[in-house]
Amino acid sequence: MALVTVQRSPSIGNSPQSSDSGAGGSLDDDDTTKNGRSLSECYFAGKGAAVVLPQHHDRLPPSPAVPALPSAGSDIQYHLQSMFYLLRPEETLKMAVKLESVHAGRTRYLVVVSRLGRQGTEESCLLGIDCNHATTVGLVLKVLADTAITLDGDGGFSVSVCGRQHIFKPVSVQAMWSALQTLHKVSGKAREHNYFLGGLTHDWVSYYEGCITSDRSCLNEWHAMDSLESRRPPSPDSVRHKPIEREETERLIRSTLKEIMMSVDLDEVTSKQVRSKLEESLDVDLGEFKSFIDEEMLVILGQMDEATEIFPQSTWAPSGTRQTSKNSIRTASATS
Numbered sequence: 001m002a003l004v005t006v007q008r009s010p011s012i013g014n015s016p017q018s019s020d021s022g023a024g025g026s027l028d029d030d031d032t033t034k035n036g037r038s039l040s041e042c043y044f045a046g047k048g049a050a051v052v053l054p055q056h057h058d059r060l061p062p063s064p065a066v067p068a069l070p071s072a073g074s075d076i077q078y079h080l081q082s083m084f085y086l087l088r089p090e091e092t093l094k095m096a097v098k099l100e101s102v103h104a105g106r107t108r109y110l111v112v113v114s115r116l117g118r119q120g121t122e123e124s125c126l127l128g129i130d131c132n133h134a135t136t137v138g139l140v141l142k143v144l145a146d147t148a149i150t151l152d153g154d155g156g157f158s159v160s161v162c163g164r165q166h167i168f169k170p171v172s173v174q175a176m177w178s179a180l181q182t183l184h185k186v187s188g189k190a191r192e193h194n195y196f197l198g199g200l201t202h203d204w205v206s207y208y209e210g211c212i213t214s215d216r217s218c219l220n221e222w223h224a225m226d227s228l229e230s231r232r233p234p235s236p237d238s239v240r241h242k243p244i245e246r247e248e249t250e251r252l253i254r255s256t257l258k259e260i261m262m263s264v265d266l267d268e269v270t271s272k273q274v275r276s277k278l279e280e281s282l283d284v285d286l287g288e289f290k291s292f293i294d295e296e297m298l299v300i301l302g303q304m305d306e307a308t309e310i311f312p313q314s315t316w317a318p319s320g321t322r323q324t325s326k327n328s329i330r331t332a333s334a335t336s
Helices: 029-034 071-084 173-192 205-209 216-222 236-240 246-263 271-282 287-304 321-326
Strands: 002-007 040-045 049-052 092-099 108-116 122-131 135-142 148-151 157-161 164-168 329-331
Touching (some): 002 071, 071 092, 071 108, 071 122, 071 135, 108 173, 122 173, 122 205, 135 164, 135 205, 135 216, 173 287, 246 271, 246 287, 271 287
Parallel strands (some): 148 329
Antiparallel strands (some): 040 049
């Protein structure tokens, strides 16, 4: 991870929205000062994710002492800058994680955008942003009290809100960890303030709903669902006839998985690749343990990381589905 600074208010000459007279245009220095916003935002950025620094850091000026990022890191800095052309000055980009795509060469991000609503409390929405020939919005979801995040058991997670469900697969284990941390925080605030569809909140999100301009192929991918076959649990017979008892298999998975995760670059490797290494090491098909493996990855990440707020009142990630469910991040097996 490295510290990057992104220009908050792009210059009129550089902004693709400069010809617009709407609220999406850039502000001059005086307007920015009046709105209490900094001219730049600071992020911790890796190769697949960027998370905004806490608010008391927002006003830090760009520092020449910040080390230059490698080319992959520069990509996300460039993409962050292009995303700011889509945002209005009163909104904050909290997090951006790069997602896998079924189309080669396509770049997609799941973005969390927040702002203070008319009630003086923080409101958030999720944007699906395509960064290809142009940077466009392809998906908009309000974060409401009924928002549920579910691990899909295949290296990703689904977000369900108001009967809509969308699946996201971050490009790396570290990117998924960053996404779940931020999603837990914003969905927790939505439950705390009981945001619901049709209430007095999130009226600002309609601006972004009107900005959906990604092409049809991109829109189809944002609304695609995994096949039912890939999410179907194994038959009882397939579990019954395994030569190794399930509890012992889980014990082997825990110990071997931690060794693997300590030896790989978590900014590069995907959950699927970790599972493949695990299957190769144990010489067994672990298809029926997909959800368990994803959950254990979060446990191990919590142990490798510093104390995190993704699972409050603990310096560890949850050790089981029960505690995970209390924090609205569930495994697929817990919801089936």
